[in-house]
Amino acid sequence: MTQKISKNFWIVLLIFIILSVVYTSYKTLIKKDFIIIEQEE
Amino acid sequence: MNLNLCLDAVPNLLNFFDTSVAPPLLFYAYIPIFILSILFGWFILKNDRYSVISKYFLGITFSFAIWIFLVLFQWTGAYLETVQLAWQLLVLPEVSIFLFSVLFTFAFVLKKDVPIWCRYILIIIFLFLSIILPTQLNIGSFDITNCEGVVGAIWPFIYVFELINIIFILLIAIERLISKTGRIEKIKALSVSTGMFIFLSIFWLSNYFGELTKTYEINLIGPIGMILFLSIITYVIVHFKAFNIKLLGAQALIVSLCFSVLGILFINRIEDVHIVALLTLLLVIILGYSLVRGVKREVKQKEELAKLNTNLENVIKQRESLVHLVTHKVKGSFTRTKYIFAGILDGTFGEINDEVKRRATQGFESDDEGIKTVDLVLNASNLQNGTVKYEMKAMDFKEIVLKVLADKKVQAEARGLQMESTVHDDKNDVYSVMGDAFWLREAVNNLIDNAIKYTKAGKIFVDLHDGNGKIVFSVKDTGIGITEEDKKKLFTEGGRGKDSVKTNVDSTGYGLYSVKLIVEAHKGKVSVESEVGKGSTFYIELEAFNEKK
Secondary structure, three states, X not given: OOOOOOHHHHHHHHXXXXXXXXXXXXXXXXXXXXXXXXXXX | OOXXXXXXXXXXXXXXXXXXXXXXXXXXXXXXXXXXXXXXXXXXXXXXXXXXXXXXXXXXXXXXXXHHHHHHHHHHEOEHHHHHHHHHHOHHHHHHHHHHHHHHHHHHHHOOOOOHHHHHHHHHHHHHHHHHOOOOOOEEEEEOOOOEEEEOOOHHHHHHHHHHHHHHHHHHHHHHHHOOOOHHHHHHHHHHHHHHHHHHHHHHHHHHHHHHHOOHHHHHHOOHHHHHHHHHHHHXXXXXXXXXXXXHHHHHHHHHHHHHHHHHOOOOOOOHHHHHHHHHHHHHHHHHHHHHHHHHHHHXXXXXXXXXXXXXXXXXXXXHHHHHHHHHHXXXXXXXXXXXXXXXXXXXXXXXXXXXXXXXHHHHHXXXXXXXXXXXXXXXXXXXXXXXXXXXXXXXXXXXXXHHHHHHHHHHHHOOOEEEEEEOOOOOOOOEEEEOHHHHHHHHHHHHHHHHHOOOOOEEEEEEEEEOOEEEEEEEEOOOOOOHHHHHHOOOOOOOOOOHHHHOOOOOOOHHHHHHHHHHHOOOEEEEEEEOOOEEEEEEEEEOOOOOO
16 A cells, blocks of 8 residues: 555645535525524514 | 625725724734744745645644634624635634644654554545535524524534544653653653643633633634744744754744734723733743743854864864974985985995896885975975965966976886977967966976876877966876866865876875965966866966066
């Protein structure tokens, strides 16, 4: 078994994280797909 | 993009942030530490780029900077969508801080990179976090009244996971403490793991209790742990030379002080100045103490170095006087036996037969060679320590070359070598130089001698010409040649070529060194062109002396 994880693998992981962040931003900022609780004082 | 304002929020900064709701110490607690973290990480990576420890350290500081950025957004963001996004993204840098801290402590304390399975776990954790990021497991809902997120079901597990990381760091420190390592290694390991432990504990406690009690002002204490951690890292770097950085103490102190003082500008209430002053004082004490000790050690090292230097100078002087004593004694002995052989040869001690004559001639020549070698070493030594006083006067360099050539031609032919010379003598050629005739003759003599000694068979070409105000003297041989590696040490003290003794057993390594010292004293240049197996050409370049000038 190789002792190193290839550089490309880390890049793929980084892209995956970035995609996840971009998707979350899109969902929250554009689609506004989150649950809002309105609390009465 | 149509964003909704938080309840009662009035954007007052860049039309995007509402700073009126922020606690008084918010900017002071976060902004200087945000900048300091980025600077520290960048500085260490820049200075110690190839070590895995630096990369993990950058991981901590970079994640921490993103975390602070998102928390600032949570506090001051005026639009509920942006605040919600900050809440959602926070899980990534928060978990990263803990993971990189464990990796850093492991690599720093145990002096090896983490095993491959740790990296697979790291990948799985990040994949998992990326998947849950947009889901309600991460941030369940949004409290529109207070404009803050309500954490989802995963967060209790994240707090437990972070706690496991802290325990892991403790275990690494304990492992090093009980292992058989040197005292300094143990102090180093203990300093870093303690700093890391304190930082993560304060960070975790402030986050956990802030979340538990919904009193987010507690979170402001969290980043102070980072200052402690950075201070300890600086201490370790200055004292134990961890990372390849030399001048961190002073830089860290100045940068930290600048930002601490800058932070005061952001304080809204005068009462908070006390807290800020106290923090700044703490920083100055830790970094200043570390810096002063570093400087003290440096001064001590310099003093020791000066002492060693004086000792070395004394040793050199003693060696020089010893060389002089030995060479004079040796030269005296050679000279005496040379005259005895000369007496035998000229019949002072009566008639001798052919065998005795042959032996006496050998003895005479051997003594003569010995005297020349001793002279060479003595001259080089005198030239080197500056005891030679040059008598500079205008003289004809061509005459010197012609005289030496006449002497050396016999010597070369006796060794079966052909010697050719070209002395250009046009009307306009000037061979007048300002120099010491004795020493210039010595230099020319040494160069030709050198060519004779290192050429087994073939020719030696001597050339003298006037090259536009420069007198160029060159000696070309068909000898063994010089390798590129040998060229570098050719004109240095005792600098012989690797294979030189194979051709010339009497090689002292002082001949060319003397030539260089003499020529440079005459503001000239020596150089060599050579090809292994084909031969070498040595050049002496001297400034022509023009009386009209």
